[in-house]
Amino acid sequence: MAVGERIKRLYALDALRGFAALAVVFWHWQHFFDLNGSWQAGWSRQSEPFYWALKPLYQAGWAAVDIFFALSGFVFFWLYSDAIRHRRMKPGHFAVLRFSRLYPLHFVTLLAVAIMQLVYRRQIGHDFIYVADNWRRFGVGLLMAQQWLPPTAQFFFNGPGWSVSVEVLLYILFFAFCRAGMTGPRFTLAVVAVAAIAFCANTNELITRGLMGFFVGGTVYHAVTWVLARPDARRLAGLVAGLAAFAWIVLIAESYGDVHASGRSDFGGYYVHSTEGLFILPFIFIVSPLTVAALALHEHLYGGRWKMLSFLGDISYSTYLLHFPLQLACVLAALHWGWTPRDFMHPLPMIAFFAVLIALGALSHYGFERPLQAMIRHAARAAAPAIQSA
Numbered sequence: 001m002a003v004g005e006r007i008k009r010l011y012a013l014d015a016l017r018g019f020a021a022l023a024v025v026f027w028h029w030q031h032f033f034d035l036n037g038s039w040q041a042g043w044s045r046q047s048e049p050f051y052w053a054l055k056p057l058y059q060a061g062w063a064a065v066d067i068f069f070a071l072s073g074f075v076f077f078w079l080y081s082d083a084i085r086h087r088r089m090k091p092g093h094f095a096v097l098r099f100s101r102l103y104p105l106h107f108v109t110l111l112a113v114a115i116m117q118l119v120y121r122r123q124i125g126h127d128f129i130y131v132a133d134n135w136r137r138f139g140v141g142l143l144m145a146q147q148w149l150p151p152t153a154q155f156f157f158n159g160p161g162w163s164v165s166v167e168v169l170l171y172i173l174f175f176a177f178c179r180a181g182m183t184g185p186r187f188t189l190a191v192v193a194v195a196a197i198a199f200c201a202n203t204n205e206l207i208t209r210g211l212m213g214f215f216v217g218g219t220v221y222h223a224v225t226w227v228l229a230r231p232d233a234r235r236l237a238g239l240v241a242g243l244a245a246f247a248w249i250v251l252i253a254e255s256y257g258d259v260h261a262s263g264r265s266d267f268g269g270y271y272v273h274s275t276e277g278l279f280i281l282p283f284i285f286i287v288s289p290l291t292v293a294a295l296a297l298h299e300h301l302y303g304g305r306w307k308m309l310s311f312l313g314d315i316s317y318s319t320y321l322l323h324f325p326l327q328l329a330c331v332l333a334a335l336h337w338g339w340t341p342r343d344f345m346h347p348l349p350m351i352a353f354f355a356v357l358i359a360l361g362a363l364s365h366y367g368f369e370r371p372l373q374a375m376i377r378h379a380a381r382a383a384a385p386a387i388q389s390a
Helices: 011-034 051-079 081-085 091-124 135-142 159-179 185-200 205-228 233-257 267-271 280-302 306-314 316-337 341-345 347-382 384-388
Strands: none
Touching: 011 051, 011 280, 011 306, 011 316, 011 341, 011 347, 051 081, 051 159, 051 205, 051 233, 051 280, 081 159, 091 135, 091 159, 091 316, 091 347, 159 205, 159 316, 185 205, 205 233, 205 280, 233 280, 306 316, 316 341, 316 347, 341 347, 347 384
């Protein structure tokens, strides 16, 4: 039985997406060390709020983006692969669904960052964290193609949007592969293998990370479908959950052990906190897929109270794209009021920041994105003949 036939929505995966979005914000808290236009001398992660409790996020929160890719792969294979393969979903309809979901907030945050960076540049003389003084790059950003049209593998304007750009490319490839009937587990594993080779050959690590994560997610979809069809599904689900928990324990324990900093070539060497090291490969191929599989199987087989946490998933896109503009707004306020980087290293400013971010995320999702999404899709349905002929 197909995954989509057993449950309409996987709240557990929504919750995971929400936590992943917030994990990236912790990684980017270091931006406040650059408050005054130059990195604060003697800065240290140990100065960041709740460091001991949040150390893994401060060290490697950037890897949460790879969970996004795996989640997208799983969900897209679950929702769309059969419909596209059997031509029940047209290219135009698929494009409208993705455009209406992603583009409105992308456009608003891109414009907001461009304006605030202009204000910041006039005061400091250069941009805050990400380059934002090139109109060609702004134009490529408008197309959501900043990571796959020149210049690539660079961060500019609303920097976190790089992963959204990669997602758009993945959607195009996914649709093309599905339309060609290439949706099986052997194919997804082949794409993962090719992407891994390209990654190790230093071929645009951002796109190759996206390809690995997305098609690992597609492979997990096939694995979950296979497990659910077996009479011993609950036993296998328990095994997957145990392996996922063990992987996270090892990962977190190592982050506190600082083995990665020793330069030794032992097991801890796999967790060098850099995309150029080997940390990201075990994360993409072991931690991330086990986590997605464990949560999907648990919800299918046992249900649970995941729905109460799905709110964070609903607003995950909002919090992800809004957190850098909110940081930039805080920086402009700091310049006006004379705050220093040290002022942002206390717990209360961080708590306030996250409270505002979550509130803005909810306001954006429910008050802006969803209404505009409905409006765009309604307009598309009114033009259905043109879309269906695409």
